[in-house]
Each structure stands twice: as C-alpha cells, then as structure tokens.
Amino acid sequence: MAQAMKIAIVDDEQDMRQSISQWLALSGYDTETFPSAEDALKVLGPDYPGIVISDIKMPGMDGIQFLKKLMGNDSALPVIMITGHGDVPMAVEAMRIGAFDFLEKPFNPDRMSELAKKATIARRLTMDNRALRRELSDGSQLMKKLIGSSPVMERLREDILDLGQADGHVLIDGETGTGKTMVAHALHAVGSRAGKKFVLISCSAYEEEALAKRLFGPVNPEDTQLPAIEEARGGTLVLEDIEALSETLQARLLSVINEQGTPAETRIVAISNMQEQDRTIEDTIRPDLFYRLAALRITVPPLRQRGEDILTLFTRLSEQFAEEYGCDAPQVSAQEAAQLLQAPWPGNVRQLINIAERAVLQSRRGSGTIASLLMSDHEEMQPVMTTEGKPLKEYVEAFERMLIDNTMRRHKGSIASVMEELCLPRRTLNEKMAKYGLQRSDYL
Structure with missing residues (x-):
C-alpha cells in the first residue's frame, strides 16, 4: 500500500502556519508545521515522503537559503514558496533554484490546494520510482x-x-x-x-x-x-x-x-x-x-508446471488488489481451486495477475465466478473437473494448504482464531501446518 504523503509547512508566523495546516487537513492531507527553516531541516531528509510549503521571508535562515539546502539534500523534493506582494524577483530566483511553484500573498486557498495536489502527485511518482530502483537492486x-x-x-x-x-x-x-x-x-x-x-x-x-x-x-x-x-x-x-x-x-x-x-x-x-x-x-x-x-x-x-504455487500466487495477488480497491479478497472454493490448478495458463503469471484483479473487481460487485473469468479468457476451454489430470488427493491437499495459509494470514498468526474458524483441534492444525511447511512466525 502506498505511503501517505505529508505536507511540511514552514513559516515563522504561527497564525499563518495554523491556517494553512487547517485548510490542507480539511482537504485530506497529513500536515506538520515548523516555526523555522532550522527546525524543519532536522526532519526533512532526502526521502521525505511529502512536499514542503515555505514562506520566503523568515528570520534566521530565509526561504531562499532553506530552498538551497533542501535542493542540495534532494533535488526532486517539491517545494512551494509563499512570497509577499512585490517579491516577484525572489520568486523568480526560487524557481531558478528548483522550487516547484510559488504563491503570492494574499493567496486563494483553493489555488494552494491545487498546487499541493500537483506537487504530491509528482512526489509520489518520484518515491515510487526510487522504491522500484531499490527493489530491483536488492x-x-x-x-x-x-x-x-x-x-x-x-x-x-x-x-x-x-x-x-x-x-x-x-x-x-x-x-x-x-x-x-x-x-x-x-x-x-x-x-x-x-x-x-x-x-x-x-x-x-x-x-x-x-x-x-x-x-x-x-x-x-x-x-x-x-x-x-x-x-x-x-x-x-x-x-x-x-x-x-x-x-x-x-x-x-x-x-x-x-x-x-x-x-x-x-x-x-x-x-x-x-x-x-x-x-x-x-x-x-x-x-x-x-x-x-x-x-x-x-x-x-510455465505456470501450469508450478502446481499449488498457482493458489499461493492467486491468494497473494487477490489480497494486494483487494487492498488497492478497498474491499475484501474473494474466497476461493474447493471447486474454484481445482479450476485454477487445472487451467492451461497460456499467459502464465501475467494472465494470473489479470484474473486475480478481475476476480477482486467482480467480487466487489457481488457477481461472477473464477470459472467464468477463466472461460472468458479461453472460450474453447471445457469446464474443469477435480477428477481430471491429477489424483483427487492432490487437489484436496492443495486447497487445504491454501485455506490454512489464508486463515493464518487473515488472523496474523493467531492459532486460537484459526482453530475456531476452521473447527480444528490444536494438534490437528499443528500436524497440517507441519505437513504443508507453514510456520506461525511467517504470519506474525
């Protein structure tokens, strides 16, 4: 889930700090305020998850010096500068140094919200790209x-x-x-x-x-x-x-x-x-x-050779999409688990990602089945029966493992909650977790 963007408000005037903070908070932003540039610099590091709104004229370190420090730490940090009437040369200098934009007092609060929205979108893109680069190098x-x-x-x-x-x-x-x-x-x-x-x-x-x-x-x-x-x-x-x-x-x-x-x-x-x-x-x-x-x-x-990995992947993907769309992940029945295991998957993981997202969307609407999604991808595919392709025992075990894994994940490793939901005695649950290589520590 994407990290919430913050807005750091830097102004030596308390009333101005509070009014900006209140207005942006009403617009749904997470704000924090600082009375000076020096105080703000203690918090605003190179990967600050948000943007900065700062006055230009402040005692001690002024806005221009502050902006130079911020750009030196992180040149992609969006900084919106607030200038007084007639401070156009300072605003031009700020833009040259790297400011995202500027607001001239007295400013329209709606204009400030509009700029904040553009700046936070730009910052989120920067942070996502950095996270991806770190992930791809890790x-x-x-x-x-x-x-x-x-x-x-x-x-x-x-x-x-x-x-x-x-x-x-x-x-x-x-x-x-x-x-x-x-x-x-x-x-x-x-x-x-x-x-x-x-x-x-x-x-x-x-x-x-x-x-x-x-x-x-x-x-x-x-x-x-x-x-x-x-x-x-x-x-x-x-x-x-x-x-x-x-x-x-x-x-x-x-x-x-x-x-x-x-x-x-x-x-x-x-x-x-x-x-x-x-x-x-x-x-x-x-x-x-x-x-x-x-x-x-x-x-x-290919995905079709990966056995019950298909169910593990489907579960993880559907949970991710459910979180993204703000709804519950669809519950997979034994028949649907068998259908997922027996599907030919010509598009492999890429196709499974697509099916998982569509399953979440149709579950949110309260209609449709996983079988219908598989059939719509491959109209020539015949309905899949649990007795074809593999011994029934393998399908049962794959479904059982998926069910315990999902329940453990949902209850964050609470053995008592899992026992209650699945109506299993502790010894039986322990034996099945050992059989399927599931460890409680992975869910805590």
Whole structure:
C-alpha cells in the first residue's frame, strides 16, 4: 500500500502556519508545521515522503537559503514558496533554484490546494520510482518475489543464485508472461555486478538502424545517451527479444563479445520470447552467437508446471488488489481451486495477475465466478473437473494448504482464531501446518 504523503509547512508566523495546516487537513492531507527553516531541516531528509510549503521571508535562515539546502539534500523534493506582494524577483530566483511553484500573498486557498495536489502527485511518482530502483537492486527482495515452493521454483531460485555468482553471458528463455525480465534483474542483483549499471533494451522495439545506434553507436556530439554497450560497461546489458536481431546486428554483437574476452567486461543477458511450435531460439540466431550467449542458460517454468504455487500466487495477488480497491479478497472454493490448478495458463503469471484483479473487481460487485473469468479468457476451454489430470488427493491437499495459509494470514498468526474458524483441534492444525511447511512466525 502506498505511503501517505505529508505536507511540511514552514513559516515563522504561527497564525499563518495554523491556517494553512487547517485548510490542507480539511482537504485530506497529513500536515506538520515548523516555526523555522532550522527546525524543519532536522526532519526533512532526502526521502521525505511529502512536499514542503515555505514562506520566503523568515528570520534566521530565509526561504531562499532553506530552498538551497533542501535542493542540495534532494533535488526532486517539491517545494512551494509563499512570497509577499512585490517579491516577484525572489520568486523568480526560487524557481531558478528548483522550487516547484510559488504563491503570492494574499493567496486563494483553493489555488494552494491545487498546487499541493500537483506537487504530491509528482512526489509520489518520484518515491515510487526510487522504491522500484531499490527493489530491483536488492537481490533478497527480488528473490522473495519469485514466490513458490514447487520443485521447479526451488530449482529456479538455486539457478539464479548460482549463475548470479558466475561471470559468463546468460540466455533466459521461457513462455511469455513467466517473469523472464524479473529473473534478469535478480541475476544482476545477487551477483558481483549488483552495484553497477543495469541496462535493458527491447530489441523488438526499434527499427534496425535505430537499434544499431542504440546498441553500438556512433554517438553524435548532440547525443546525451551513450550506446548501450558503453552505458552498461562493467555491469549487465539485458537484450529482450534477442531473436529480433538481424543477421548484421548479430554479427556486430558477436564481435563485441569476442573483443571483451574472459571474464567479460560487460555481462550480456539475452531473453528469448520464441513462441512458434516448430522453431526455437537455436534456429533463429547464428550458432556461434547462440553458444556464446547460452554458455549459461535459465528456462523459466510455465505456470501450469508450478502446481499449488498457482493458489499461493492467486491468494497473494487477490489480497494486494483487494487492498488497492478497498474491499475484501474473494474466497476461493474447493471447486474454484481445482479450476485454477487445472487451467492451461497460456499467459502464465501475467494472465494470473489479470484474473486475480478481475476476480477482486467482480467480487466487489457481488457477481461472477473464477470459472467464468477463466472461460472468458479461453472460450474453447471445457469446464474443469477435480477428477481430471491429477489424483483427487492432490487437489484436496492443495486447497487445504491454501485455506490454512489464508486463515493464518487473515488472523496474523493467531492459532486460537484459526482453530475456531476452521473447527480444528490444536494438534490437528499443528500436524497440517507441519505437513504443508507453514510456520506461525511467517504470519506474525
């Protein structure tokens, strides 16, 4: 859930501080006030989760000096300056230094609310981008996102940890929607290059001439962006849709790889999205390039091979969407659990995300079923019965594990509450949790 944005109000006049704070609080903002710039600087760090509204004329450190300090700490922090009548030169100077905007006294409160809304939207975007960058550089967080206890997911995590420590080029393949780009991020984040550049290029997003320039240059004097090969030097260059490279560009890429020698100065991670039944990545790119890129290889498993991971993922996703939409997550019946387990999932995790969101939305409206969502995605799919595909015992156990997991999560690990809701004696609950690898400490 996104963190609530704050508004720091800095003004030496108490009445002004209070009136601004009260008005913005009525508009739904979380405000805090400071009588001086010096006091505010003790709180306003580089990742302050909000914006600043400050008077320009204050005793001690004035608004311009204060703004310079704030911009030095965090140049993306939105600061709205309040100026007196006739202080246009100071307002211009503030904008030059980096102020988000300014208000001239006496100002319209509605105008202030409008500016505050724009500034908080901009700040939230900045904070979200920073959080994403931190997440994508944090190997432990990325590995947690690769959810699942199925053998194929255990193997995938082991492969990422092993190959992350290696230094050769890597080929990642698998069906669409399986999370290949996340695996590439994880490979970079758990390895020795974690603090270096990570550059991702989609080869299918460019015409050949533009792709050649983006990958290899040359750079014109007016260009501000280095070619990807230079930009990623010392780090990782990820090439999505590697099969889209023309023969000419394949030859140039091979030449670059050969020039680097061993160990590679820049690690290349190639991602293949080959979908044709009768063709593979080996058939598409030249053999010498293939063998250089596929010295290390990871195949991301399709969702249909991940067993009860499907229920775990569906539960987590539906809880996230329910929180986002402000409603309860849909309860999955035994029949629906079987349908989720037996669906073919041609769109893999990406399709499951879509189904989970739609399930939350239709549950909020009080209509629809998970089966109807699966059928609407694949009209030719026949209704799924629990006796097909796997022994009934496996479906029952998968549903039982999901039910205990969901109930433990909802009650935050309260054994007594779970026993009461599921009508289970403590010993039986303990035995089933041990059987399914569920630990109370994970829910506290």
